[in-house]
Amino acid sequence: YTPLAEIDPEVQNIIDKETWRQYSGLELIASENLTSRATMEANGSILTNKYSEGLPHARYYGGNEYVDELEVLCQKRALQAFHLDPAKWGVNVQPYSGSTANFAALTALLQPQDRLMGLGLPDGGHLTHGYYVRGMSYYFHHSLPELHENFSSPSSIESWSRGAITCRTDGLLRSRLIAWRDLARQPTFAHSRYATAKKKMTASSIYFQSLPYGLDPANQLIDYKGLAAQARLFKPRLLICGASAYPRDWDYAALRAVADEQGAFLMADIAHTSGLIAAGELNNPFEYCDVVTTTTHKTLRGPRAGLIFFRKDSQNAKDLEKRVNEAVFPACQGGPHNNTIAGIATSLLQACQPTWKAYAKQVIANARTLGEELVAKGYKLQTSGTDNHLVLWDLRPLKLTGSKLEKLCDLVGITINKNAVSGDANAQAPGGIRLGTAALTSRNMREEDVKVVAEFLHRAVQIALVLQKEAGTKMLKDFVRVASNQEGSNIGYAQVQDLRKE
Numbered sequence: 001y002t003p004l005a006e007i008d009p010e011v012q013n014i015i016d017k018e019t020w021r022q023y024s025g026l027e028l029i030a031s032e033n034l035t036s037r038a039t040m041e042a043n044g045s046i047l048t049n050k051y052s053e054g055l056p057h058a059r060y061y062g063g064n065e066y067v068d069e070l071e072v073l074c075q076k077r078a079l080q081a082f083h084l085d086p087a088k089w090g091v092n093v094q095p096y097s098g099s100t101a102n103f104a105a106l107t108a109l110l111q112p113q114d115r116l117m118g119l120g121l122p123d124g125g126h127l128t129h130g131y132y133v134r135g136m137s138y139y140f141h142h143s144l145p146e147l148h149e150n151f152s153s154p155s156s157i158e159s160w161s162r163g164a165i166t167c168r169t170d171g172l173l174r175s176r177l178i179a180w181r182d183l184a185r186q187p188t189f190a191h192s193r194y195a196t197a198k199k200k201m202t203a204s205s206i207y208f209q210s211l212p213y214g215l216d217p218a219n220q221l222i223d224y225k226g227l228a229a230q231a232r233l234f235k236p237r238l239l240i241c242g243a244s245a246y247p248r249d250w251d252y253a254a255l256r257a258v259a260d261e262q263g264a265f266l267m268a269d270i271a272h273t274s275g276l277i278a279a280g281e282l283n284n285p286f287e288y289c290d291v292v293t294t295t296t297h298k299t300l301r302g303p304r305a306g307l308i309f310f311r312k313d314s315q316n317a318k319d320l321e322k323r324v325n326e327a328v329f330p331a332c333q334g335g336p337h338n339n340t341i342a343g344i345a346t347s348l349l350q351a352c353q354p355t356w357k358a359y360a361k362q363v364i365a366n367a368r369t370l371g372e373e374l375v376a377k378g379y380k381l382q383t384s385g386t387d388n389h390l391v392l393w394d395l396r397p398l399k400l401t402g403s404k405l406e407k408l409c410d411l412v413g414i415t416i417n418k419n420a421v422s423g424d425a426n427a428q429a430p431g432g433i434r435l436g437t438a439a440l441t442s443r444n445m446r447e448e449d450v451k452v453v454a455e456f457l458h459r460a461v462q463i464a465l466v467l468q469k470e471a472g473t474k475m476l477k478d479f480v481r482v483a484s485n486q487e488g489s490n491i492g493y494a495q496v497q498d499l500r501k502e
């Protein structure tokens, strides 16, 4: 029972510095939040000592009577928080994170090399939704002229089809290739951003065949018509919705119709918005989906982990409960982290309180205000606003990259992250910034506070433009050097110091 500070002052010191960073700075990362002290106590508890492979009352280890009680309580609260009937829905609370929850869900729903469709990463989707890189859109986008000219030659069809998912699995059907060519010509599909990618980077594209759908470039909203057309050709077994950087709500009914047309499963990954959905402030994916996954640490304000909800009465599969539970353990994970499950249970208790709705409403009101303030200052937002907790700020009209503003904000105690915005040519140097209001709202900030934050961000941009000029190059390292050190009569550096003090 010797305290950490005595046993390991080095680690204690790092924790103290991080505590100060979190308390003194402005946390605007859309995927983060400030969890409660109660949740942290549960998360840091003695439950970390216990092994409990299996499910409640069916474990591979002894001594689990209290852990069983805990996991059942957590499951009950998870269903309660999302207003789900336990006769129709079940939940697995063991996933270590959102990524493992998603991989377990794919393992439950698909066979290896089955096809799935998710929102493309550059359009706001997540890595675990099938982010592939050298797929059809890459291939067809680049080979369209040749494809058109040489289509009648079997050998060129052979070479064009290398990497083309449908052709690999279905054989080289000329009619299918023609359909793909026509599809690839659609602007939303044959988008050059996918062409920059070089290889399959994520388990969801290595073990499954994936095709991204995208945004309508005209309004940056999900292109539901385009994705339905893609699904008709690609015939996915699973359609995934949900995103890491999409400021608008989802039309789950439209997605269900597409999934039904293909006999596909529909899965929503509500990692970002689950706290708002639990409060009834956004459309309800549970009405339409077979499986819903979420992280627990974003708008839900819990510890870092994941949940998988499965429909017990899915028309697509009678045994979803067994499939999901077995996919989590033993397929993808070992022993559950019981301390984390305790933290999830405590945070879900908070999400079940009447006060939760007020929190969620305020998160959205703050995001709207932040967006409106930035627009009023002349900035451009993707989709011009937001329905949820985040705004995507397009810096390209300013000729400033997201990386530079992120670095500058780090220097003045504002935490943000660079993010691709629709139409970005280079995913490595994204042209935007993602801002979220969940953490600020956990600190009781309201619209009037957020207006001050917007003013700070505005000043940060102005300073970044000065620094960019003073750096004399476009290189990020030069920008950071000038921002971090006084060089001659560098006025940008002085402005950074001023903003930092404020």
Ligand code: PLP
Pocket (backbone or CB within 6 Å): 031, 096, 097, 098, 099, 100, 102, 126, 128, 242, 243, 244, 269, 270, 271, 272, 295, 304, 305, 306
């Ligand atoms: N799904 C979505 C939509 C996400 O945004 C994220 C993370 O940001 C994840 C899944 C993965 O969560 P984790 O980092 O807990 O693995």
